[in-house]
Amino acid sequence: MVKQINIADAKNYVDQEVKIGVWLTDKRSSGKIAFLQLRDGTAFFQGVVLKNEVSEETFTTAKGLHQEASFWITGTIHKDDRSHFGYEIQVSDIEVIDDSEGYPIGNKEHGIDFLLDERHLWLRSRRPFAIMHIRNEIIKASYDFFNDNGFIKMDSPIFTGTAPEGTTELFHTEYFDTDAYLSQSGQLYAEAGAMAYGKVFTFGPTFRAEKSKTRRHLTEFWMIEPEMAFMHQEQSLEVQENYVAYLVQRVIDNCAYDLKLIDRDIETLKKYTKTPYPKITYDKAIEMLQGAGMDVKWGDDFGSPEESYLSEQFEQPVFILNYPKEIKSFYMLPDPDDDRLFVCADLLAPEGYGEIIGGSERETDYDKLEEVVKAKGLNPEDYSWYLDLRKYGSVPHSGFGMGLERAITWICHLDHLREAIPFPRMINRLRP
Numbered sequence: 001m002v003k004q005i006n007i008a009d010a011k012n013y014v015d016q017e018v019k020i021g022v023w024l025t026d027k028r029s030s031g032k033i034a035f036l037q038l039r040d041g042t043a044f045f046q047g048v049v050l051k052n053e054v055s056e057e058t059f060t061t062a063k064g065l066h067q068e069a070s071f072w073i074t075g076t077i078h079k080d081d082r083s084h085f086g087y088e089i090q091v092s093d094i095e096v097i098d099d100s101e102g103y104p105i106g107n108k109e110h111g112i113d114f115l116l117d118e119r120h121l122w123l124r125s126r127r128p129f130a131i132m133h134i135r136n137e138i139i140k141a142s143y144d145f146f147n148d149n150g151f152i153k154m155d156s157p158i159f160t161g162t163a164p165e166g167t168t169e170l171f172h173t174e175y176f177d178t179d180a181y182l183s184q185s186g187q188l189y190a191e192a193g194a195m196a197y198g199k200v201f202t203f204g205p206t207f208r209a210e211k212s213k214t215r216r217h218l219t220e221f222w223m224i225e226p227e228m229a230f231m232h233q234e235q236s237l238e239v240q241e242n243y244v245a246y247l248v249q250r251v252i253d254n255c256a257y258d259l260k261l262i263d264r265d266i267e268t269l270k271k272y273t274k275t276p277y278p279k280i281t282y283d284k285a286i287e288m289l290q291g292a293g294m295d296v297k298w299g300d301d302f303g304s305p306e307e308s309y310l311s312e313q314f315e316q317p318v319f320i321l322n323y324p325k326e327i328k329s330f331y332m333l334p335d336p337d338d339d340r341l342f343v344c345a346d347l348l349a350p351e352g353y354g355e356i357i358g359g360s361e362r363e364t365d366y367d368k369l370e371e372v373v374k375a376k377g378l379n380p381e382d383y384s385w386y387l388d389l390r391k392y393g394s395v396p397h398s399g400f401g402m403g404l405e406r407a408i409t410w411i412c413h414l415d416h417l418r419e420a421i422p423f424p425r426m427i428n429r430l431r432p
């Protein structure tokens with residue numbers, strides 16, 4: 001019996017005969033030779049079919065295959081220094097599983113709307129392949145980083161009755177005979193977790209009814225939210241920079257093939273593995289923006305142009321510290337040195353990518369928090385469980401949330417978040 005392997009394992013089988021289940025991505029043939037571009041989900045490589053080395057029937061089959069035909073291939077692995085992948089297979093036999101004409105995605109340029117309509121098929125192409133592998137590495141690295149640093153993963157619910165990040169972007173749904181909202185953030189539950197287990201992180205889908213069409217906003221995105229008891233903001237910033245630097249290092253270490261497929265320069269990425277990251281205050285950021293002639297005043301939130309400008313001024317990710325209270329969420333700790341501000345930070349990714357992390361130290365005082373809940377027009381009854389965390393053994397604690405797709409978009413140097421998630425959800429897109 002010939003051994004069945006994956007393409008990714010080809011390097012271990014040089015000069016050996018193997019069998020692989022594959023799909024055809026492209027093909028070229030002449031009278032005597034056919035070059036089959038093959039994929040099996042683990043990598044892409046070339047199959048070479050020589051007319052003189054195979055049966056008449058196998059050669060005819062090879063020449064007649066259509067794009068995305070599925071088949072078993074048997075052959076011998078050879079080194080191939082001219083290709084990205086480094087190996088190819090010299091085919092001895094082909095056993096067709098399924099073959100049909102008319103696969104809609106050719107090897108020519110397609111418009112983005114067409115590709116998104118065909119996302120269920122587009123995922124098979126090289127670029128989505130590379131991005132999804134990098135996404136997987138970032139998820140794996142996140143679990144490793146937090147588990148190795150004494151955190152436990154704690155899941156937060158998706159059906160909720162509270163709105164941590166403000167009520168305007170909530171997705172409303174019916175929950176039997178009451179109202180519910182899809183979670184905007186797992187944070188409030190992560191805080192309960194931190195009071196129970198010290199250091200926790202959540203990782204799950206979050207939902208925001210973002211009506212703006214930007215390259216940075218999805219309506220459904222995945223967020224990693226660590227929360228840490230007995231921890232002030234400065235220590236949390238250290239965790240954040242170490243985490244981000246670790247993610248980039250893991251992608252460099254384990255995704256060289258994928259980075260090559262999307263042409264991402266590794267030397268650029270290496271700059272982001274050095275910590276600490278630069279830190280500037282919100283006040284300083286306003287000064288820099290005004291100095292560049294941008295139309296912002298103290299108290300304004302930053303939009304994409306402001307974040308892009310700031311992030312382009314630094315070679316590394318940069319923290320913007322302590323924003324005005326009006327533009328941030330109710331649960332943050334007021335700055336003891338300046339009551340107009342919160343003890344919080346956003347981390348902006350370089351190369352113009354903007355915010356990838358938002359975080360803060362949290363308010364720990366029961367009365368003050370209750371007052372803010374009321375002042376924000378929220379119903380204290382809905383938040384009574386959250387207020388309990390301040391009633392029984394309240395401690396200083398801090399946390400943050402990293403948008404997974406924002407991080408992927410930056411690390412992969414993509415133009416738009418929609419390529420960073422398998423099936424993007426945006427204001428005009430619910431299918432496929």
Ligand code: 4AD
Pocket residue numbers: 164165184185186187208210216217218219221223225226355356357358359360399400401402403404405406417
């Ligand atoms: O800054 P945000 O709103 O912070 C929170 O949700 C806090 N509860 C986090 C915490 O402290 N536990 O969102 C956090 C991150 C942003 O920095 C961004 O990376 C991402 O979530 N994000 C989005 N990603 C894609 N599409 C959207 N519409 C996003 N909104 C936020």
Ligand code: MG
Pocket residue numbers: 346355357358
């Ligand atoms: Mg934010």
